Each structure stands twice: as structure tokens, then as C-alpha cells.
Amino acid sequence: MxxxxxxxxxxxxxxxxxxxxxxxxxxxxxxxxxxxxxxxxxxxxxxxxxxxxxxxxxxxxxxxxxxxxxxxxxxxxxxxxxxxxxxxxxxxxxxxxxxxxxxxxxxxxxxxxxxxxxxxxxxxxxxxxxxxxxxxxxxxxxxxxxxxxxxxxxxxxxxxxxxxxxxxxxxxxxxxxxxxxxxxxxxxxxxxxxxxxxxxxxxxxxxxxxxxxxxxxxxxGFPNAPGVEAALRPAMRLRSEVVALRWLEPGAPVGYDGTFRAARRTLLATIPVGYGDGLMRMGSNRGAALLRGRRAPIVGNISMDLTTLDVTDVPGVAVGDEAVLFGSQRGPDGELARIDATEVAEACGTIPYEVLCAISRRVPRFYGPGPASRS
Ligand SMILES: Cc1ncc(COP(=O)(O)O)c(C=O)c1O
Missing domain, CATH: 3.20.20.10 (Alanine racemase)
Structure with a gap:
């Protein structure tokens, strides 16, 4: 699966x-x-x-x-x-x-x-x-x-x-x-x-x-109320895993239409999630995912089933590592990193409502208390 x-x-x-x-x-x-x-x-x-x-x-x-x-x-x-x-x-x-x-x-x-x-x-x-x-x-x-x-x-x-x-x-x-x-x-x-x-x-x-x-x-989890501090907790976390890693030489293109070209020797990770899952394609070359508690930029166009990340600056990255598109993730030293749906929405010129509603039926939902509730 x-x-x-x-x-x-x-x-x-x-x-x-x-x-x-x-x-x-x-x-x-x-x-x-x-x-x-x-x-x-x-x-x-x-x-x-x-x-x-x-x-x-x-x-x-x-x-x-x-x-x-x-x-x-x-x-x-x-x-x-x-x-x-x-x-x-x-x-x-x-x-x-x-x-x-x-x-x-x-x-x-x-x-x-x-x-x-x-x-x-x-x-x-x-x-x-x-x-x-x-x-x-x-x-x-x-x-x-x-x-x-x-x-x-x-x-x-x-x-x-x-x-x-x-x-x-x-x-x-x-x-x-x-x-x-x-x-x-x-x-x-x-x-x-x-x-x-x-x-x-x-x-x-x-x-x-x-x-x-x-x-x-x-x-x-989102008050949608500028200027209001509310102790709300985002309830959805969208996660995948690295299924492939490759090194790109400077100048090499990535993905459909080659919208990203490596400016340096770049380690590229592929994760099996795309706009067919409701990940906003507008996030191509704008958004990021969390890996090992670090931000890895989305590079190249998001495709229907796959997305590519620049993981050059993520030490020790390996196939099988968790990639979080939104939600929180603990890094190797226990620190909590977070990308929330508001940030994704801002990168994509939309609102968190659309980011959440867009996640398609192809993505199975798993229920339980999340890391924030457990800690
Ligand atoms: C009639 C009506 N009431 C309430 C709501 C809830 O709005 P919100 O999600 O901003 O709390 C909606 C959602 O769009 C709505 O259409």
C-alpha cells in the first residue's frame, strides 16, 4: 500500500x-x-x-x-x-x-x-x-x-x-x-x-x-480570525514517504516542462503524492515538505501521483523517510517542525478551507490522537 x-x-x-x-x-x-x-x-x-x-x-x-x-x-x-x-x-x-x-x-x-x-x-x-x-x-x-x-x-x-x-x-x-x-x-x-x-x-x-x-x-484548527490568538490545534496531517532518491548535476531539469533546474549538485527525493490526491499543483516550486524535521522545498511541477523535493540540505535522508506536506513532524533531536494548511494556502493563493477539502478520496484517512494530543 x-x-x-x-x-x-x-x-x-x-x-x-x-x-x-x-x-x-x-x-x-x-x-x-x-x-x-x-x-x-x-x-x-x-x-x-x-x-x-x-x-x-x-x-x-x-x-x-x-x-x-x-x-x-x-x-x-x-x-x-x-x-x-x-x-x-x-x-x-x-x-x-x-x-x-x-x-x-x-x-x-x-x-x-x-x-x-x-x-x-x-x-x-x-x-x-x-x-x-x-x-x-x-x-x-x-x-x-x-x-x-x-x-x-x-x-x-x-x-x-x-x-x-x-x-x-x-x-x-x-x-x-x-x-x-x-x-x-x-x-x-x-x-x-x-x-x-x-x-x-x-x-x-x-x-x-x-x-x-x-x-x-x-x-x-484554524480560527480564520486575523488578530485573534486561539488555542486551536490543526486536526489533519498529510504525510507520505520518500520512495526514490537521485543526484542531479547542476543545470539538470526536474519534472514536466522542466520548470526547475538544479543550480547546484542537488539531491532529489520523490514522494508518491500529487494533485490526484488533492495536493495543490500551484504549490509547484513554491511549497515545501518536512523531512527529518527540516523543510525541503517542492521543486519541479507537482504531477498527478508524484512530487519531487530538494533534500540536499536534509542530513542523512533515506528512502522510507516520512515526508509531511502539512502538519507537524519531530526532527532527530525531538524538535517539532510544522507546516500548516494556512501556509500551504498562502503559497498557493488560496484559503486553508480549500487545501483541506481538496484532499481526495484516494488518500486513506487514519483516525486517532495526533502527536500534539499525545504530548
Ligand atoms: C452558512 C454557513 N454557515 C457557517 C459556515 C462555517 O464557516 P466557517 O468554516 O468559516 O466557520 C459556512 C461555511 O462556509 C456556511 O456556509
Whole structure:
């Protein structure tokens, strides 16, 4: 078997959950586990969070919620993007809580409920301009909602576009959300919970915490909140091993299109991981891996299955050595070296969310406490 794998530290996720719960309190945390728990593997992550007493989970798709129910997850699950197609009956039967933002969705749920009462969370667009009933259309939406038998607004929510970057815009969004609450109440609805905050808002905007916060990236170790020190631990470590070593003479090219040429006599290591595994190709000639606790630059273009590293400055490097693409590694003297997903993202012009979600199905996930949890 290929020695490439993603090691997922479930204790780090549980720890991060406790950190965000502490920050958010008295608000409770909905753990956002969409997109296979940001690449960490949704079922083991959800089980660990349920064991930790998570107030609920959020997924994007009905099918993600159904997968969790089939795996025996019984906690509340909010389906953030509602139901597409004809899944309304299945969503209600599985006890998932749908988010709605369009009257046709509410009608479809009512038809599926066949006269029985059902609860939804209503999403209002306060500036994200993606999903959500626009504030200007909220009154009209609620008039139509009131005529649908059985439909009940259990939650009112919005999503913040710039909680990590623009405090002024966030304040405007929260003001619009306050107006939305008035409109909803004026139409006779009494939502039991209000929620708006993602991870960044949970850390940076206390007034956005309301009853529930929806945290995703923070659970996986990244607060996404500039200026905030948070004791979070990255939960995924991507590792492989050296399978070949060769010396290159000065001027020799490496990989497809020869985008790297050895400037000196260079020791090159090949590791069996590539963009087919979700390693960002943009990291070619920019990123690095850890070997024996040292950084070895990625040289040449990353290919689908293989990546090459300049290991000239790694003393004693040998075939079979572990190479860490992100995560931590102990060097020979016990020192801890680290490359985290934020650093990879910066090198690749993207965000840590994409670096984590990109790790493909071909990479087996191994679960347990990682080195940080053990030490
Ligand atoms: C509606 C909604 N709420 C919450 C989140 C969680 O965001 P974060 O991972 O930044 O905490 C997301 C993720 O994109 C989302 O789409």
C-alpha cells in the first residue's frame, strides 16, 4: 500500500470544539461538517462531536444529512442549503432541519408533510448575496409563508460575508439581521433560535453570537480570525514517504516542462503524492515538505501521483523517510517542525478551507490522537 495518508486527530477536533464553546458561551455551537467535514471524514468527526455533546451539526446538502442519519448520528442536523430536487419528504422523515430561503421550498416541504406541522430555519440575505430571502422581500415572503399549513419558523439565520475582514460591513449585516427579526416577529413568528456567526465571527464579533454559532474551520484548527490568538490545534496531517532518491548535476531539469533546474549538485527525493490526491499543483516550486524535521522545498511541477523535493540540505535522508506536506513532524533531536494548511494556502493563493477539502478520496484517512494530543 502506498505510504501516503491523512492522519486525522479526533482529539484535536474535540479540543477545538471545547475552545469555541468556551468563546461562544452562552451561545451553543453548531458544528459545520459539510463537504465530508472539510475533508476530515464526516462520520468519524460527527461521532466524536456527538460524543462531546455538540448541540447540533450543519451540513450543506440533504444527502450529507442522510448519510449521517444512516451512520446512527441522532443529534440535530441543520441542512444549510435546503433540499434540491425532490428530497423534501426524506429530509423530514430523517428528522433533518431544513433551511429555507424560497417559498417554493416551503410549499414542497408542506406537501411532503401532508398536513403535519414541520419546523424550518429561515435564512435572510443581509449582504452575502448568495442564498437567503432578501430583506426587501421578507414581508411578502412571510405573507405567503403564513398561508402554508403546518409550516413553522423554528430558527432565523443569516450568513456573514466578511467576518474575518470588514468590521463595518459585518456591523451593517447585523443591523439588517436585527431588522429582519422585527419583521419576522411582526408577522407573528417566534423563532426559538437566532444564528449568524461562522468561526471568524464567533471569535471577532461577540454581538453576532445570538443563540447558536455555526463553526466549521475553527473545529479543524484554524480560527480564520486575523488578530485573534486561539488555542486551536490543526486536526489533519498529510504525510507520505520518500520512495526514490537521485543526484542531479547542476543545470539538470526536474519534472514536466522542466520548470526547475538544479543550480547546484542537488539531491532529489520523490514522494508518491500529487494533485490526484488533492495536493495543490500551484504549490509547484513554491511549497515545501518536512523531512527529518527540516523543510525541503517542492521543486519541479507537482504531477498527478508524484512530487519531487530538494533534500540536499536534509542530513542523512533515506528512502522510507516520512515526508509531511502539512502538519507537524519531530526532527532527530525531538524538535517539532510544522507546516500548516494556512501556509500551504498562502503559497498557493488560496484559503486553508480549500487545501483541506481538496484532499481526495484516494488518500486513506487514519483516525486517532495526533502527536500534539499525545504530548
Ligand atoms: C452558512 C454557513 N454557515 C457557517 C459556515 C462555517 O464557516 P466557517 O468554516 O468559516 O466557520 C459556512 C461555511 O462556509 C456556511 O456556509
Amino acid at each position: 502506498r505510504p501516503t495518508r491523512a492522519e486525522i486527530d479526533l482529539e484535536a477536533i474535540a479540543h477545538n470544539y471545547r475552545v469555541v464553546s468556551e468563546v461562544a458561551g452562552p451561545a451553543k455551537v453548531l458544528a459545520v461538517v459539510k463537504a465530508d467535514a472539510y475533508g476530515h471524514g464526516v462520520v468519524p468527526v460527527a461521532r466524536r462531536l456527538q460524543q462531546e455533546g455538540a448541540r447540533g451539526l450543519c451540513v450543506a446538502l440533504a444527502e450529507e444529512g442522510l448519510e449521517l442519519r444512516e451512520a446512527g448520528i441522532h443529534t440535530d442536523i441543520v441542512v444549510l442549503n435546503g433540499a434540491y430536487g425532490h428530497a423534501h419528504g426524506e429530509v423530514l422523515a430523517a428528522g433533518l432541519t431544513p433551511v429555507v430561503y424560497d417559498i417554493a421550498q416551503v410549499e414542497a416541504f408542506a406537501a411532503a408533510a401532508g398536513g403535519r406541522a414541520f419546523g424550518v430555519h429561515l435564512k435572510v440575505d443581509t449582504g452575502m448575496a448568495r442564498l437567503g430571502v432578501p430583506l426587501a422581500e421578507l414581508g411578502r415572503f412571510l405573507e405567503r409563508f403564513g398561508a402554508i399549513p403546518g409550516a413553522r419558523i423554528d430558527g432565523l439565520m443569516t450568513h456573514l460575508a466578511c467576518a474575518d475582514s470588514d468590521d463595518g460591513f459585518t456591523a451593517e449585516q447585523l443591523q439588517r439581521f436585527t431588522r429582519a427579526q422585527h419583521v419576522v416577529r411582526a408577522h407573528g413568528h417566534r423563532p426559538k433560535v437566532l444564528h449568524a456567526a461562522n468561526s471568524a465571527a464567533t471569535f471577532r464579533h461577540p454581538s453576532s453570537r445570538y443563540d447558536l454559532v455555526r463553526c466549521g474551520i475553527a473545529l479543524f
